[in-house]
Amino acid sequence: MTIVSLPRTAPRVLRAFFMFAAVMTLWVLGTAPAQAQVTAFRQAVAESAARDEDLATFYRARDFQGIWAGDDRAATTRRNALLTALSNAGAHGLPEARYNAEEMIAQLQAATTPTQQGAMEVALSTAFLTYARDVQTGILTPSKVVPLIVREVPLRSRLATLQGFLQSNPDAFLRALPPSSPEYARLMREKLRLENLLAQGGYGPAVQASSLAPGASGQAVVDLRNRLILMGHLDRTATQTYDATIQAAVQRFQQSMGLSADGTAGSDTMKEINVPLDKRMQSVIVAMERERWINRPRGLRHIWVNLTDFTATIVDNDRVTFSTRSVIGASETDRQSPEFSDVMEYMVINPSWYVPRSIVVNEYLPQLQSNSNAVSHLDVTDRSGNVVPRGSVKAGNYTARTFPYSMRQGPSERNALGLVKFMFPNKYNIYLHDTPSKSLFSRESRAFSHGCIRLNDPFDFAYALLAKQESNPEALFQSRLKTGAESRVTLEEPVPVHIVYRTAFTNVTGALQFRRDVYGRDAAIWNALSQTGVAVRAVQG
Incomplete structure (x- = not known):
């Protein structure tokens, strides 16, 4: 597990912003004659944008004028808003390296010719579109990760997104891109809380016991007590015995996991108790990605x-x-x-009940081939829906592919x-x-x-x-x-x-809940996210 540790703010990026503001007054000014600069800049924009149909259409409609370049207030506001959003991508569980704000600033500072500056103009638009789609509707295509996620992700038009940004307050537009659902906001808040807890050592040592019951005592109970405190299920206490307060805390933990809340830390409960914090955080990040896939009313x-x-x-x-x-x-x-x-x-x-074809041929046909009166509670029907007498079915004459009948239960x-x-x-x-x-x-x-x-x-x-x-x-x-x-x-x-x-979600009070990954889907999604560069972070409060 790779865990990225960083301060709650990113001062290096903020310092770079000030450096960036100092040099941007020189952007697209240079020393060559003004008309030659403009021509070279627009030519570079046209050539760089030609590789992307949406960007080519956008800049063609603007006669290849920039929206990021220059020292006017509008361009400066757009640049700073974008770079601020990119620097905060990790808060949304996005891969920070994909939108490396510091590297972008360095490239902008190094762009001293109109041709280089035209290329960076398009690079900023490309970074904007990449971030906008990622934070709005997700990084992954769900069906490519898990085929049974057949959800239609509500992708927005890239060209319309860019045009909308140009006509809006840049900061407000970028803040409005992530899902506006209360659940997304709560997951994001819980993610930050867990990042702070991870920086302080997480949940502490695992409980070295296969199970514990009321009345038990010893180091395992102390470790259980401490983990329940750090998880927020138990107020601070010095008890070293599995007493009524710990039993109630275990019940609260069990309820937050969807387990039978009997207050006894049996094997299933202990397994969940010992799941490391970084694993829980993976579930939260996956839930945020899933929330982006359903980002519509x-x-x-x-x-x-x-x-x-x-x-x-x-x-x-x-x-x-x-x-x-x-x-x-x-x-x-x-x-x-x-x-x-x-x-x-x-x-x-x-x-x-009109029995699905897969069940008819895979489960019931073999039974009919052995006994024509099998599954007698079901009618065998022809293509017109008429009941066919069992004696005339002759199931042994057919395969799963050729069986011509359907089945129905009234x-x-x-x-x-x-x-x-x-x-x-x-x-x-x-x-x-x-x-x-x-x-x-x-x-x-x-x-x-x-x-x-x-x-x-x-x-x-x-x-x-x-x-x-x-x-x-x-x-x-x-x-x-x-x-x-x-x-x-x-x-x-x-x-x-x-x-x-959802293996991670919040309840009506906003408290974080976890459930088991019954189909293994969230594990597959996390693996795919991590391959894009998403990582669990430890954030100093």
């Missing part, structure tokens, strides 16, 4: 499904108004739940979808639904489905959604349910759905 009312937290919530005006436990896709690659956003349009009460309490499903039609065939397998919701880790999201309280979830359009949502729902017939209820105001994966 989420909807005044939206549904937020955090796969790692095994929950589905309804959020109204940034406040959670309903929450339920969920079961997500199993850890096998072909069963994991994908990550994406869509819009919920309707719910189906007493749904039929409405019932035993239906795999339970008694209601919530639809946001998508090409991944993922939705939220009820389930007859209620026992799974009592488990701490709940990755068991084929990819869809099962809800522990689907009826209450439906009532909460329908409350916006029905005076008595429960009565409407129950009246449809009692018929036993499949029934569709359209949401008058469709609701955005965001299926996300």
